[in-house]
Amino acid sequence: MRPTLIVGSIAFDTLHIGGQSHPKVLGGAATYASLAAAHFGPVQLVGVVGRDFPQTAVSMLRERGVDLSGLEVADGETFHWEGRYSDDLSSRETLRTDLNVFADFRPKIPTAFRATPFVMLGNMDPTLQLEVLDQVERPRFVLADTMNLWIDIRHAALTDLIKRVDMLVLNDEEARQLSGVQNLVRAAADLLALGPKTVIIKKGEHGALLFQGDEVFSLPALPLSGVADPTGAGDTFAGALIGYLARANDLSGPSLRKAVVYGSVLASFCVEGISTQRLSTATSAEVHARFERFRQLTAF
Amino acid sequence: MRPTLIVGSIAFDTLHIGGQSHPKVLGGAATYASLAAAHFGPVQLVGVVGRDFPQTAVSMLRERGVDLSGLEVADGETFHWEGRYSDDLSSRETLRTDLNVFADFRPKIPTAFRATPFVMLGNMDPTLQLEVLDQVERPRFVLADTMNLWIDIRHAALTDLIKRVDMLVLNDEEARQLSGVQNLVRAAADLLALGPKTVIIKKGEHGALLFQGDEVFSLPALPLSGVADPTGAGDTFAGALIGYLARANDLSGPSLRKAVVYGSVLASFCVEGISTQRLSTATSAEVHARFERFRQLTAF
Numbered sequence: 001m002r003p004t005l006i007v008g009s010i011a012f013d014t015l016h017i018g019g020q021s022h023p024k025v026l027g028g029a030a031t032y033a034s035l036a037a038a039h040f041g042p043v044q045l046v047g048v049v050g051r052d053f054p055q056t057a058v059s060m061l062r063e064r065g066v067d068l069s070g071l072e073v074a075d076g077e078t079f080h081w082e083g084r085y086s087d088d089l090s091s092r093e094t095l096r097t098d099l100n101v102f103a104d105f106r107p108k109i110p111t112a113f114r115a116t117p118f119v120m121l122g123n124m125d126p127t128l129q130l131e132v133l134d135q136v137e138r139p140r141f142v143l144a145d146t147m148n149l150w151i152d153i154r155h156a157a158l159t160d161l162i163k164r165v166d167m168l169v170l171n172d173e174e175a176r177q178l179s180g181v182q183n184l185v186r187a188a189a190d191l192l193a194l195g196p197k198t199v200i201i202k203k204g205e206h207g208a209l210l211f212q213g214d215e216v217f218s219l220p221a222l223p224l225s226g227v228a229d230p231t232g233a234g235d236t237f238a239g240a241l242i243g244y245l246a247r248a249n250d251l252s253g254p255s256l257r258k259a260v261v262y263g264s265v266l267a268s269f270c271v272e273g274i275s276t277q278r279l280s281t282a283t284s285a286e287v288h289a290r291f292e293r294f295r296q297l298t299a300f
Numbered sequence: 301m302r303p304t305l306i307v308g309s310i311a312f313d314t315l316h317i318g319g320q321s322h323p324k325v326l327g328g329a330a331t332y333a334s335l336a337a338a339h340f341g342p343v344q345l346v347g348v349v350g351r352d353f354p355q356t357a358v359s360m361l362r363e364r365g366v367d368l369s370g371l372e373v374a375d376g377e378t379f380h381w382e383g384r385y386s387d388d389l390s391s392r393e394t395l396r397t398d399l400n401v402f403a404d405f406r407p408k409i410p411t412a413f414r415a416t417p418f419v420m421l422g423n424m425d426p427t428l429q430l431e432v433l434d435q436v437e438r439p440r441f442v443l444a445d446t447m448n449l450w451i452d453i454r455h456a457a458l459t460d461l462i463k464r465v466d467m468l469v470l471n472d473e474e475a476r477q478l479s480g481v482q483n484l485v486r487a488a489a490d491l492l493a494l495g496p497k498t499v500i501i502k503k504g505e506h507g508a509l510l511f512q513g514d515e516v517f518s519l520p521a522l523p524l525s526g527v528a529d530p531t532g533a534g535d536t537f538a539g540a541l542i543g544y545l546a547r548a549n550d551l552s553g554p555s556l557r558k559a560v561v562y563g564s565v566l567a568s569f570c571v572e573g574i575s576t577q578r579l580s581t582a583t584s585a586e587v588h589a590r591f592e593r594f595r596q597l598t599a600f
Contacts, residue, residue, distance in 0.1 A: 088482050182388050185525040206506040207520060218597050220507060220518035225485040257600035297518050298598050300557035 008122020025275035032232035033239025040243035046070035240266035308422020325575035332532035333539025340543035346370035540566035
């Protein structure tokens with residue numbers, strides 16, 4: 001089984017959502033992405049946690065097939081984010097960000113991981129994402145995720161990064177912000193012109209769009225009768241996507257489309273539970289059944 | 301060829317959009333719906349216009365296959381709506397509504413139209429939509445469109461109407477408003493419980509959802525690199541949908557799904573031109589080519 005290398009944040013999240021508070025639950029872009037990718041094959045996770053990171057979380061990740069030999073344990077506390085969601089879950093407000101040990105994080109890719117052909121650069125400072133690319137050996141496929149903060153304060157580094165990745169994943173508002181273009185078709189064309197072979201625009205409950213050359217694939221999200229916690233859905237989407245591609249070892253158009261569907265399948269599990277609860281317990285049979293639900297949802 | 305009976309408003313629209321003004325262009329829910337349905341077979345249009353309604357518009361509708369023997373020409377001026385779109389076309393503001401001859405409109409269905417099996421009740425006061433149902437002879441399929449105004453001020457009549465239709469078509473905000481439920485899956489379940497066999501929720505640039513029993517069909521919109529004028533897109537969608545069903549004479553699940561795709565195809569033409577310009581000139585070959593584009597857009 002081909003592994004996927006995933007680099008990014010590992011965090012505790014304190015979530016205020018649906019009238020309840022969930023203090024210091026497991027979170028972080030790389031955590032969600034790793035758990036999602038692990039549904040498809042082994043994952044090599046590189047990130048940093050503090051001395052407070054619990055053994056239960058380490059064990060859970062290992063049991064799901066995540067290799068933690070690249071997990072750095074630093075003196076201090078784990079990255080902590082606290083946020084409150086609006087009643088309809090369509091927006092959220094950051095109440096507190098304690099970078100803690102993540103403030104000084106410099107990714108160190110273990111020698112054993114440097115030739116891994118599928119690499120996901122989880123959402124973090126693009127200067128760190130570039131440092132990862134400088135350590136790995138010509139990977140076959142690099143996916144980068146980003147966010148509005150880096151478009152604002154690390155524009156030059158982000159542009160450098162985008163030139164060097166195969167697939168850029170971002171949400172609709174970020175695509176508009178980065179390109180300066182309101183229309184998503186033209187925004188995607190501008191982003192493709194920066195270098196990546198594929199651009200994926202995530203639209204949350206409205207699904208996802210894949211752009212490659214003149215080809216466009218549009219997949220709606222699975223309509224869900226209840227959402228518990230949208231945290232990490234985008235990271236989960238990207239992690240499942242690259243995990244599927246690594247397993248398939250196929251970067252053709254049809255394979256990329258299936259990868260988007262698997263990304264959406266895992267994201268649909270992710271939002272059904274608080275933190276990683278539902279994502280980490282979804283079975284292989286459930287994943288395949290939900291893939292078939294996407295077929296029934298979209299077939300005509 | 302089985303005809304479709306369409307009842308609703310015929311209007312002049314004054315549009316302020318994309319930095320330009322378009323005074324008194326052809327508009328109205330029944331106009332858009334009729335032009336869309338006419339791509340699939342003959343249309344019987346029932347509505348009212350004033351003495352100012354131009355012969356060129358009458359000729360254009362006739363040439364597209366719209367039977368105007370149910371068009372009432374009343375003393376006075378045609379319904380006129382004036383609105384201004386936001387720069388990104390995501391919202392619009394009504395500047396002026398002159399109901400004119402539409403204020404006293406009472407639909408009179410010609411005897412020759414009363415046995416037409418496919419009936420579309422375009423968006424208008426639900427008391428008028430009910431009057432149409434009282435005049436027709438047990439149609440095989442009735443589609444009703446509505447809007448936020450009637451949910452606010454004609455709630456009881458709208459509820460009566462919904463019990464008597466086969467398909468209710470409305471947008472996402474209207475579905476939430478009418479059901480009082482934020483989640484669209486649960487909102488649709490509540491609306492189905494009111495009586496219609498099928499509920500379709502239009503989401504504009506995010507596509508459309510079809511709910512029937514436990515079945516859900518989700519179709520994204522065609523990603524367009526430019527939108528000239530969104531006016532009438534929802535009416536066009538519904539008109540093409542029922543026009544396709546009348547031609548197919550098939551109300552099975554697969555046929556309903558194809559009808560949603562054809563609705564989206566015609567809506568995509570509609571928004572590419574000001575008023576009905578692009579909708580009324582799209583050829584059969586263009587319609588079929590765009591249906592195939594939807595297959596390529598969504599296949600996996």
